[in-house]
Amino acid sequence: KKAYVVNDELAENIRNKMKTKNKRFFNVMGSIGSGKTLILERIAERLSPYYKVFVINGDVATTIDADRIAKCGATTVQINTGGGCHLTASLMQKEFDKINIDDYDIFFTENVGNLICPAAWDVGAAKNIVVVSITEGEYVIKKHPIIFKGAQIAVINKCDIEGEDFDSKTLVEDASKIKSDMEVICTSAKTKQGIDDLITALGIDIPKRE
Amino acid sequence: KKAYVVNDELAENIRNKMKTKNKRFFNVMGSIGSGKTLILERIAERLSPYYKVFVINGDVATTIDADRIAKCGATTVQINTGGGCHLTASLMQKEFDKINIDDYDIFFTENVGNLICPAAWDVGAAKNIVVVSITEGEYVIKKHPIIFKGAQIAVINKCDIEGEDFDSKTLVEDASKIKSDMEVICTSAKTKQGIDDLITALGIDIPKRE
Numbered sequence: 001k002k003a004y005v006v007n008d009e010l011a012e013n014i015r016n017k018m019k020t021k022n023k024r025f026f027n028v029m030g031s032i033g034s035g036k037t038l039i040l041e042r043i044a045e046r047l048s049p050y051y052k053v054f055v056i057n058g059d060v061a062t063t064i065d066a067d068r069i070a071k072c073g074a075t076t077v078q079i080n081t082g083g084g085c086h087l088t089a090s091l092m093q094k095e096f097d098k099i100n101i102d103d104y105d106i107f108f109t110e111n112v113g114n115l116i117c118p119a120a121w122d123v124g125a126a127k128n129i130v131v132v133s134i135t136e137g138e139y140v141i142k143k144h145p146i147i148f149k150g151a152q153i154a155v156i157n158k159c160d161i162e163g164e165d166f167d168s169k170t171l172v173e174d175a176s177k178i179k180s181d182m183e184v185i186c187t188s189a190k191t192k193q194g195i196d197d198l199i200t201a202l203g204i205d206i207p208k209r210e
Numbered sequence: 211k212k213a214y215v216v217n218d219e220l221a222e223n224i225r226n227k228m229k230t231k232n233k234r235f236f237n238v239m240g241s242i243g244s245g246k247t248l249i250l251e252r253i254a255e256r257l258s259p260y261y262k263v264f265v266i267n268g269d270v271a272t273t274i275d276a277d278r279i280a281k282c283g284a285t286t287v288q289i290n291t292g293g294g295c296h297l298t299a300s301l302m303q304k305e306f307d308k309i310n311i312d313d314y315d316i317f318f319t320e321n322v323g324n325l326i327c328p329a330a331w332d333v334g335a336a337k338n339i340v341v342v343s344i345t346e347g348e349y350v351i352k353k354h355p356i357i358f359k360g361a362q363i364a365v366i367n368k369c370d371i372e373g374e375d376f377d378s379k380t381l382v383e384d385a386s387k388i389k390s391d392m393e394v395i396c397t398s399a400k401t402k403q404g405i406d407d408l409i410t411a412l413g414i415d416i417p418k419r420e
């Protein structure tokens with residue numbers, strides 16, 4: 001129990017600090033390969049002309065994801081957990097201690113690809129976003145209720161390949177059933193469908209696309 | 211440390227018992243929605259005319275997977291972990307204690323969808339199989355080396371949708387690099403491509419398809 005208590009206290013600190021400084025911090029969780037990074041690439045492209053974006057990537061190994069997002073205008077840092085299956089508030093704090101928070105406007109963390117363990121570890125974000133993709137099948141939300149209960153936004157990605165094998169309908173219904181105030185957004189990080197809707201749901205203002 | 215030691219001793223017990231009784235027990239791990247269940251449905255359909263197959267399904271919630279496989283001729287049981295992110299040897303032993311091992315020939319467990327935690331928990335199987343799908347992107351194996359190091363067979367699934375967005379080439383290369391004796395099999399649980407190859411890699415004899 002002790003580890004969770006310590007973690008949650010630190011998470012609350014982070015949340016308060018970000019609020020006082022009028023910064024926004026979001027935790028992007030989701031299944032392996034659901035499109036978390038490509039979505040963050042699209043968000044970074046869209047926001048970078050107007051805001052300074054900082055992204056903390058979490059993965060067992062490699063810096064592939066941080067490098068991808070860095071090419072889209074955000075400042076990134078990669079945490080390699082070595083085997084750890086989720087990020088924690090203290091891992092966030094360690095990264096925040098290395099930078100000047102005032103140099104940035106919007107902060108994201110891409111959590112480790114896993115729909116179970118990250119649900120139990122509050123990282124101090126203002127909102128939790130959970131990304132799944134239609135290619136994982138129609139039951140993925142029904143089977144992982146806990147992580148969705150702790151989320152404010154459910155993203156259903158890869159909607160560009162909707163068709164004979166895969167569809168979003170059941171996933172949208174299941175996400176909406178989890179909690180009445182859940183924002184459910186269908187996206188395609190490939191075609192950029194839904195990316196502006198997601199940015200709006202995060203409460204970030206940007207000029208409309210041309 | 212203690213929990214792992216106890217688990218590994220029990221796993222060794224299970225492995226020895228299965229060997230003495232000349233039964234085969236396989237642990238199917240993999241990413242969420244990679245196709246573990248559909249692959250087991252195909253295997254159950256293919257083996258059930260010749261062998262008695264028993265499948266232990268592990269998921270956070272629901273009995274969806276056990277019910278699907280039961281329709282294909284296997285006897286199944288569903289473990290709901292409630293929030294646990296991996297199966298263990300003691301969870302296997304509990305299920306084996308409820309049945310007569312001699313009533314079956316081949317045993318499978320479908321582990322919880324997760325490429326991290328199950329790597330650390332030996333369940334007593336003769337072989338570990340890890341399933342990923344091409345829709346998760348080309349880096350999924352590079353990013354999760356640990357679970358593949360402990361596997362004998364890497365399955366790359368959903369190869370029927372190979373094309374512009376997704377392909378298997380990098381995944382096959384990465385799986386082969388992890389260890390020289392890794393069996394790498396490309397499958398489509400939808401079209402049944404590669405299912406017989408997988409059954410052969412498990413060391414199970416079946417008559418050729420008509």
Ligand SMILES: Nc1nc2c(ncn2[C@@H]2O[C@H](COP(=O)(O)OP(=O)(O)OP(=O)(O)O)[C@@H](O)[C@H]2O)c(=O)[nH]1
Pocket residue numbers: 030031032033034035036037038039065112113157158159160161187188189190191345346347348349350353375
């Ligand atoms: N067709 C299609 N492909 C997508 C979409 N989003 C992501 N992909 C592809 O899906 C694969 C995985 O995307 P990533 O962005 O790496 O996914 P991720 O969730 O960050 O993956 P991990 O960090 O490894 O868990 C890549 O091949 C992407 O090109 C989408 O909306 N449509």
Ligand SMILES: Nc1nc2c(ncn2[C@@H]2O[C@H](COP(=O)(O)OP(=O)(O)OP(=O)(O)O)[C@@H](O)[C@H]2O)c(=O)[nH]1
Pocket residue numbers: 135136137138139140143165240241242243244245246247248249275322323367368369370371397398399400401
């Ligand atoms: N096109 C195609 N779809 C597949 C294939 N294998 C599985 N699917 C689909 O992928 C989705 C997930 O398949 P499942 O068999 O439930 O995957 P799983 O790995 O057991 O999922 P979890 O147990 O929830 O982690 C379903 O919609 C399947 O129909 C395949 O080879 N090709």
Ligand SMILES: [Mg+2]
Pocket residue numbers: 036037038065110
């Ligand atoms: Mg990623």
Ligand SMILES: [Mg+2]
Pocket residue numbers: 246247248275320
């Ligand atoms: Mg399954």
Ligand SMILES: [Zn+2]
Pocket residue numbers: 084085086117118295327
């Ligand atoms: Zn974990």
Ligand SMILES: [Zn+2]
Pocket residue numbers: 085117294295296327
């Ligand atoms: Zn775990």
